[in-house]
Amino acid sequence: xxxxxxAPEGLYEDLDVFRARAIxxxxxxxxxxxxxxxxVGHATDDTDQVVRAKxxxxxxxxxxxxxxxxxxEYGGQGLPADYQNAFIEITRGYELPMLFxxxxxxxxxxxxxxxxxxxxxxxxxxxxxxxxxxxxxxxxEPSGGSDLAGALTRADRDGDVFLxxxxxxxxxxxxxxxxxxxxxxxxxxxxxxxxLSVLIVKVHQPGITITQIKHVDGTEEFCQEFFDDVxxxxxxxxxxxxxxxxxxxxxxxxxxxxxxxxxxxxxxxxTTRHESDQIGALLLSGADDRQARQxxxxxxxxxxxxxxxxxxxxxxxxxxxxxxxxxxxxxxxxGMLRVRLATxxxxxxGTRAVAWQEGDPAGNLGVAYxxxxxxxxxxxxxxxxxxxxxxxxxxxxxxxxxxxxxxxREVRTNASVPRNRA
Amino acid sequence: xDLELTSDQELLRDTTRxxxxxSMPLSAVRGLAEAPSGFDREWWKKGADLxxxxxxxxxxxxxxxxxxxxxxxxxxxxxxxxxxxxxxxxIPTNVVAQTLSVEGSGDQAERVLPSLLSGDAIAxxxxxxxxxxxxxxxxxLLAEPERDGFVLDGVKLPVEAGGEADWLLVTATxxxxxxxxxxxxxxxxxxxxxxxxxxxVRRNAAIRFEGVxxxxxxxxxxxxGAAPSFERQLQTALVLQxxxxxxxxxxxxxxxxxxxxxxxxxxxALASYQALKHRFADMLLWLESAQAITVxxxxxxxxxxxxxxxxxxxxxxxxxxxxxxxxxxxxxLHGGIxxxxxxxxxxxxxxVVLHRQTYGDPTEHRDRVAMLAS
Numbered sequence: 202x203x204x205x206x207x208a209p210e211g212l213y214e215d216l217d218v219f220r221a222r223a224i225x226x227x228x229x230x231x232x233x234x235x236x237x238x239x240x241v242g243h244a245t246d247d248t249d250q251v252v253r254a255k256x257x258x259x260x261x262x263x264x265x266x267x268x269x270x271x272x273x274e275y276g277g278q279g280l281p282a283d284y285q286n287a288f289i290e291i292t293r294g295y296e297l298p299m300l301f302x303x304x305x306x307x308x309x310x311x312x313x314x315x316x317x318x319x320x321x322x323x324x325x326x327x328x329x330x331x332x333x334x335x336x337x338x339x340x341x342e343p344s345g346g347s348d349l350a351g352a353l354t355r356a357d358r359d360g361d362v363f364l365x366x367x368x369x370x371x372x373x374x375x376x377x378x379x380x381x382x383x384x385x386x387x388x389x390x391x392x393x394x395x396x397l398s399v400l401i402v403k404v405h406q407p408g409i410t411i412t413q414i415k416h417v418d419g420t421e422e423f424c425q426e427f428f429d430d431v432x433x434x435x436x437x438x439x440x441x442x443x444x445x446x447x448x449x450x451x452x453x454x455x456x457x458x459x460x461x462x463x464x465x466x467x468x469x470x471x472t473t474r475h476e477s478d479q480i481g482a483l484l485l486s487g488a489d490d491r492q493a494r495q496x497x498x499x500x501x502x503x504x505x506x507x508x509x510x511x512x513x514x515x516x517x518x519x520x521x522x523x524x525x526x527x528x529x530x531x532x533x534x535x536g537m538l539r540v541r542l543a544t545x546x547x548x549x550x551g552t553r554a555v556a557w558q559e560g561d562p563a564g565n566l567g568v569a570y571x572x573x574x575x576x577x578x579x580x581x582x583x584x585x586x587x588x589x590x591x592x593x594x595x596x597x598x599x600x601x602x603x604x605x606x607x608x609x610r611e612v613r614t615n616a617s618v619p620r621n622r623a
Numbered sequence: 624x625d626l627e628l629t630s631d632q633e634l635l636r637d638t639t640r641x642x643x644x645x646s647m648p649l650s651a652v653r654g655l656a657e658a659p660s661g662f663d664r665e666w667w668k669k670g671a672d673l674x675x676x677x678x679x680x681x682x683x684x685x686x687x688x689x690x691x692x693x694x695x696x697x698x699x700x701x702x703x704x705x706x707x708x709x710x711x712x713x714i715p716t717n718v719v720a721q722t723l724s725v726e727g728s729g730d731q732a733e734r735v736l737p738s739l740l741s742g743d744a745i746a747x748x749x750x751x752x753x754x755x756x757x758x759x760x761x762x763x764l765l766a767e768p769e770r771d772g773f774v775l776d777g778v779k780l781p782v783e784a785g786g787e788a789d790w791l792l793v794t795a796t797x798x799x800x801x802x803x804x805x806x807x808x809x810x811x812x813x814x815x816x817x818x819x820x821x822x823x824v825r826r827n828a829a830i831r832f833e834g835v836x837x838x839x840x841x842x843x844x845x846x847x848g849a850a851p852s853f854e855r856q857l858q859t860a861l862v863l864q865x866x867x868x869x870x871x872x873x874x875x876x877x878x879x880x881x882x883x884x885x886x887x888x889x890x891x892a893l894a895s896y897q898a899l900k901h902r903f904a905d906m907l908l909w910l911e912s913a914q915a916i917t918v919x920x921x922x923x924x925x926x927x928x929x930x931x932x933x934x935x936x937x938x939x940x941x942x943x944x945x946x947x948x949x950x951x952x953x954x955x956l957h958g959g960i961x962x963x964x965x966x967x968x969x970x971x972x973x974x975v976v977l978h979r980q981t982y983g984d985p986t987e988h989r990d991r992v993a994m995l996a997s
Contacts, residue, residue, distance in 0.1 A: 491990065498989030501996055502940045505933075509915035510908075516626050530908050537908075590907055591900035595880060598895040 219284055223291045226264050231257070231295040239469065242296035247422075251335065251377045254298035258332030261298070268330040270465045271310070276327035282465040289469055297468050298332065300374075305329050306466045307459035309336040309382055312452045316440035321401070325380070337378035338452070339369040339402065339426060344615035346371060346578075347585050349453075350393045350446055351604065353616050354385040354428065356400060362432040363387070363400065365408075368425060371579070375424035376411045378404050384449050387442055389610040396609055397445030399452075401437040408432075417571045453581070457528030460535060460580055463515030496545045507531075507538045526593035529586040536577040536586070543573040624702050624869055624914045625921070631689040636699045638673055643707040649967050652708055652824055660787055661824035662710035664742070670711060671742030675700055679721035679859065684732050685740050686724060694859065694925045698866040698917070705870025708970045710824035712745050712784035714863050714982075718856045719746035719792045722803070726844035726852060731805055735790055747788035747808075748856065749779040749830060757857075757983040758991070759801050759850045764832060766795035766802055773797065773842075775804065775812075775835040781981065785828030786817045792843065793832070800847035804837050811835070822977045823970065857982065858924045858935045864978045865917040865942045869910075871971045872946040876910050879953040893956070902952060909949050913942045933995050940988040943979040950975060 213219075237243055244250035261267040262276075269285045271277020278284075310326050317325070328334045344353050354367030365385060375381070381402045388396035404411075408431035413421040440448040458464040511531045517523040546566040547554040554567035577583040591597045604612040628636070646666060655661055671677070678693040678700075680686025688696045697717060704713060720739050723732050738744035755761035764777030775795055779785070791806045791813070808815065812835035818827045844852055880903060883894040893899055920938035923931040950972050954961035961968050979985065 494990050494993035495986065497996060498940065498991075498993035501933075501992050502937045502989060505937045506912050506916045506941045509919045510912045513626065513911060513915035513918070520626065522626065530911055533904065533908050534912065584901070587901040587904035588897070590904035591894075595894075595900075595903055595907065597883070597900050597903065598892065600897060 213280060213284070216283065216287060219280075220287050220291065223266065223288055226266065227291050227295055230260055230264065231292065231297070234294055234296055237296070239297075240299050242299065247374075247377065250300060253296075254300035254335075255332045257296065258298040258301055258330075262331045267332075268306070268310075268326070268466075271326060271330060272314070275314070275322050276330045285465055285467075289467070292469070299468065300335060301329070301332070302468045303459050304338050304373075304456070305334075305336040306468065307464040308338065308452060308455045311455045311464075311466060312382065312448065313439065315451050316399075316448050318436075320436075321439065325401070334379040335374075335377065337372045337375045337381045337404065339372055339375075339381045339383035340449075341369065341371040343368055343370050343425070347582055349384060349449060350397065351609075351612070351614060352384050352386055352397060353614060354383070355389075356385040356387050356398060356433065358387070358435070359432075362434055363398075363438075365400065365402070365428040365431040365433050368427050370414075370423075370425040372424050372426060374422050375404060375426055376413065380404060382439060382452065384445055386609065387445070390608045391443070392606060393604050393609045393612060394446040396443055397449065398442050399439045399445045399448040400433050401439055402431070402433060406431065416575075418568045454525050454528065456580060457525075457532055458515075458518075460528070460532045463511065463518060463528065463531075493549055496549050500542055500545050503538050503541060507534050510534050524593060526589050529581075529589040530594070532581065533583050533586040533590065536583045539576040540573055543570045546570070624866065624873070625695065625699065625918050628699075629690055632696060632699060635674065635689070635696055636703060639675075639700050639703045640706075642669070642673060643703055643709055647707060647709055649708065649970060652710060652970060655710055656823040661822075661826045662712070662787075664745075667711055667745075668742035671740065673700075675711070675713065676716055676720060676742060677740045679717050680724040680736065680740060684724045684727075684736055686720070686736075692925050694862060695921055698862055698921045701863045701866035702870035702873075705867035705872075705974065706874040708824075708871065708967075708974045712747070712787065713867075714860050715748045715783045715788070716746050717863065718748045718859055719790065721859060722792060722843060722852060722856060723805075725855070726803075727805070728840065728843075730840065731843060735805065739790070744789040745784055745787045746790040746792060747782050747785045747828075747830075748860075749782050749785070749791050749793040750853070750856070751779065751781055751981070753778060753780045753829075757987055759853050762794050762796050762801060764793065764795045766797035766804065766837075768798060769836075772836060772838040773804065775806070775832040775837060778829065778831050780829040781818060781820075781827035782830050783825065783827055783981070785830050786815055786826055791830065794849055794853065797847075801849040801853070802846050803843040803849045803852060804841050805843050806832075806835060806837055806841065810837075820977070822973045825974070825977060827981075854932065858931055860982045861935045861939045862917070862921050862924050864982060865913075865920060865938045868942050868946045868975045868978050869913050869917050871975050872910055872913060872949050875950050875953050875968065875971045876906055879906075879956055882957060899956065902956065906949050906952055909945045913946055913949075916941050933992060936983075936988040936992050936995075939983065940985045940992060943988070944985040947972065947975045947979050 232243060241250065242253060244253050258267065265278065266288065268277035269280045269288060270282060273279040310329055313321060313325055329336065340349055342353055345351060354369060356363035356365050367385065369383065381404050383400045383402045384397055385400060386396050387398040408429045410427040412425050414423040414425060415421050416423060459467060514523065514527055514530050518525055518527055547570050550563040550566045553561060553563035557564035588600060592599050677686035678688045678697040690696055701713060716739060720736065723736055739746055751757055752761055752763060755763065764775065764779060766773040766775055775793060788808050791808055793804045793806055795802060795804060806813065812833045814831040814833060816829045818829055820827050883899060884892055886893045916938045920934045923934040954968050957968060960966050
């Protein structure tokens with residue numbers, strides 16, 4: 202599935218007409234963000250965020266602004282990417298249902314478009330665009346996050362269903378999602394990449410237990426799921442049985458596009474603006490301090506360079522100057538940038554980052570610093586990104602591995618290694 | 624570097640590349656290291672024939688560019704020059720030519736531009752002063768008004784191509800504010816001293832102005848109106864610097880990657896070691912970032928965009944900081960051969976460090992970026 206960048210003349214509504222129509226509607230129907238975090242909007246709590254996001258997405262659907270780049274036959278508007286870019290510009294500063302952005306619109310639905318049956322596409326793309334269903338990814342496992350193809354969660358055929366058993370982890374907001382794509386093992390007698398399948402799993406059903414994981418900043422957005430004989434109808438396999446690595450690889454490509462800001466399905470590019478604004482606010486109190494100016498200057502330099510990079514790599518992948526795996530370059534950049542911004546923030550904040558008056562935003566900076574490495578871990582670690590860049594973009598030799606050429610049953614995994622070495 | 628070139632721009636780039644490869648390989652650059660002048664005038668004139676001196680000058684004044692985007696075209700030339708650590712007064716000559724094109728009187732343009740455009744004459748932009756910030760507040764060279772002109776007193780340092788220049792564009796301060804003067808380097812009272820320098824072929828000089836008399840007609844642009852010109856001149860210089868640095872860094876990265884494939888230790892190619900692969904991944908990230916922000920800055924300055932002031936400085940702050948580090952990493956990955964005179968790495972390192980330190984260093988530009996933010 203590809204989205205054309207610009208419209209051939211006459212085929213679509215004129216871009217300027219679209220723009221004028223969108224501006225009128227957005228001003229009349231969406232709420233200005235004000236000082237709210239763009240990713241949260243005006244939601245009062247986690248549950249409210251789901252309610253608000255689904256309601257706003259429904260408004261977009263009713264007005265014909267949902268899924269601008271999705272095909273018309275599945276409920277989208279079938280428009281080229283520059284209409285989406287125009288809409289991003291128009292909605293800047295307004296509350297959007299960002300909960301749908303990632304993974305639902307930028308990762309899950311594109312993968313369903315690529316591999317889904319006609320029934321699956323009709324059923325799931327339309328429902329998500331209508332604001333009815335949020336998705337989550339069941340990828341990482343407690344036995345290891347980076348080695349996705351080493352999944353131990355199993356789906357065993359039993360008549361008309363697969364029985365799902367095992368555990369997934371680091372899924373974001375699983376408890377407030379409706380459906381999940383789950384990578385699991387359907388054949389243990391072939392090498393690891395050839396025995397996987399991707400299942401469409403209804404999140405809230407008997408046999409699935411969700412626990413929330415408390416993050417160092419006190420939030421509980423990450424979850425772990427346990428599956429006990431969960432029956433998954435065989436028609437809910439996405440793609441072919443045992444071709445799950447192919448599906449999962451495409452999912453990861455869409456994820457990289459989402460992270461790198463080159464996804465045509467994104468409502469808003471991922472931005473570090475909010476963070477640098479926070480730093481900027483702090484600076485205003487210390488603009489006459491040369492040392493603080495060096496730090497704020499560095500923050501602005503790095504942020505602006507990152508956005509230039511995102512554009513360049515996106516263009517390079519579209520024009521095949523670089524392979525799709527080059528999406529790992531902005532991923533790595535994003536991790537390095539935000540790590541540095543978090544450090545700059547506490548450097549400027551001084552003691553206020555560790556001991557603050559009630560209500561002082563500087564306290565958030567100290568807390569954010571605690572979870573700083575999260576941006577280098579989630580969505581594939583920066584170490585994996587460096588492997589991909591050096592191997593797939595620069596063509597350097599792959600890391601040696603002992604699990605490629607033998608049945609997965611015989612591979613050493615964290616499930617088979619004793620916990621106590623004694 | 625730029626991903627959206629027209630066929631005319633590709634032609635300009637390829638012509639420049641071919642000319643540099645044939646006429647000025649790195650062995651020839653090394654050969655010029657001991658020469659009294661860092662470049663050959665006849666060679667520079669051939670470059671001028673390819674457009675190196677005329678792209679920022681209006682057609683009415685004898686210049687012009689095929690694409691109509693002169694700075695974007697010139698950045699392509701600069702990138703190729705960086706890749707070949709090419710000699711030649713690219714930045715000062717173009718800054719002065721652009722200034723005369725935009726602000727010069729008809730008489731000044733007629734007197735000086737034809738020879739600058741043909742490469743027969745060289746111009747130097749005399750702006751930096753020793754120990755002073757690289758901005759209008761740093762200018763202390765005095766232009767004292769007298770009956771029908773001015774007397775210049777002060778020191779400019781470093782002045783790129785100052786030792787070779789036939790014409791000097793001097794920024795000075797006086798009762799009317801900051802002004803620019805066009806001065807022949809042969810004028811009485813102009814004392815030029817060549818400086819020793821890091822780059823083998825791009826030379827700098829110290830120029831002392833001692834009671835140098837200039838006429839009122841030697842003022843370039845408005846009397847007291849040089850601050851806005853400084854901003855345009857700086858943006859041009861920064862774009863060309865970044866393009867040269869990126870051209871150099873891209874070439875060094877390219878041959879270092881190749882080296883990692885070719886060179887073995889412990890029976891394996893260097894490129895197979897994860898510790899090194901990860902460093903190459905970081906370097907590719909920096910290189911792509913440097914290229915991306917250089918293109919953005921070039922386009923912003925070309926278009927006269929409102930954020931050109933900021934983006935040009937952001938580009939220099941990033942590229943000027945990151946690319947010398949990138950090349951140092953490439954030295955490390957080469958091992959001992961990387962710190963020898965024999966290997967070409969140091970030619971590139973010399974060039975990017977020269978650029979890093981001149982026309983405002985990363986620290987100065989970060990400071991300015993922060994002030995623009997608040």
